[in-house]
Amino acid sequence: MRYLHTMVRVKDLAESLDFYCNKLGLAEVRRMESEAGRFTLVYLAAPQDRQSGTGNDAPLLELTYNWDTEDYGGGRNFGHVAFEVDDIYAICQKLADQGVTINRPPRDGYMAFIRSPDQISIELLQKGAALPPQEPWASMANTGVW
Ligand SMILES: C[C@@H](O)C(=O)SC[C@H](NC(=O)CC[C@H](N)C(=O)O)C(=O)NCC(=O)O
Ligand code: NI
Numbered sequence: 001m002r003y004l005h006t007m008v009r010v011k012d013l014a015e016s017l018d019f020y021c022n023k024l025g026l027a028e029v030r031r032m033e034s035e036a037g038r039f040t041l042v043y044l045a046a047p048q049d050r051q052s053g054t055g056n057d058a059p060l061l062e063l064t065y066n067w068d069t070e071d072y073g074g075g076r077n078f079g080h081v082a083f084e085v086d087d088i089y090a091i092c093q094k095l096a097d098q099g100v101t102i103n104r105p106p107r108d109g110y111m112a113f114i115r116s117p118d119q120i121s122i123e124l125l126q127k128g129a130a131l132p133p134q135e136p137w138a139s140m141a142n143t144g145v146w
Contacts, residue, residue, distance in 0.1 A: 001086070004125060005043065005060035007079030009072055013040060013065040020044050026061065038067040080113070080121035088112055088126040108132040 010016040020026045026044040033040050042063040049058035064079055085091045088106040095114060096102055103121075104113035110132050112124045 001091075002084045002127075003059055004082040004084050005062040006081050007062040007064055007123070009064045009066065009070070009077045009079055011069065011072065013042065013063065016063055016065075017042065020061065020063070029058065029060065040065040040067070080123045082123040082125060084127050085124050086127050088124055088129075091124060108134070 017028070021028065021044065026046055027050060029043050029045045029050070031040060031042040040063075042065070043060045044063065045058040045060050062079070062082070070076070088109065088111075092102050092106050092112050092114075100114055102112060102114055104111070106112040106124070106126070110126055110129045114122050114124070116122060
């Protein structure tokens, strides 16, 4: 298992990129736009982490910008901590056998969500898996997972 990123939700993407990049010194390594989900994901890496890897392998900060404004009161600006796993079905079964609730099962072989005892959202992403054609969040709308 490898640590991937921490996700935070941002209200103003330009303002956040100015802060994290121009001020804090992080650099954008990639971004993804979702028309279906109406959001943008921007992945940032710290300079020394980028020097040590290809950028894609560096531990990252994932900014989530929802195109439809949301009020992130009550800690909703924090999203999740993500880890890459070798076998998402096996680790979810092991966790379930240990009594952990799999809030979002890995039915697409790509992504699963669990929560810590303090309800911290933890995302598990299958190593080497491509984004499924049916964007995984499309099936999560209004499920209360986030
Ligand atoms: C690619 C992988 O690293 C992701 O984090 S995609 C996870 C997905 N994100 C969204 O749907 C973003 C928009 C959504 N409205 C939101 O604000 O989260 C997701 O499943 N998010 C749920 C979560 O708890 O992070
Ligand atoms: Ni993520």
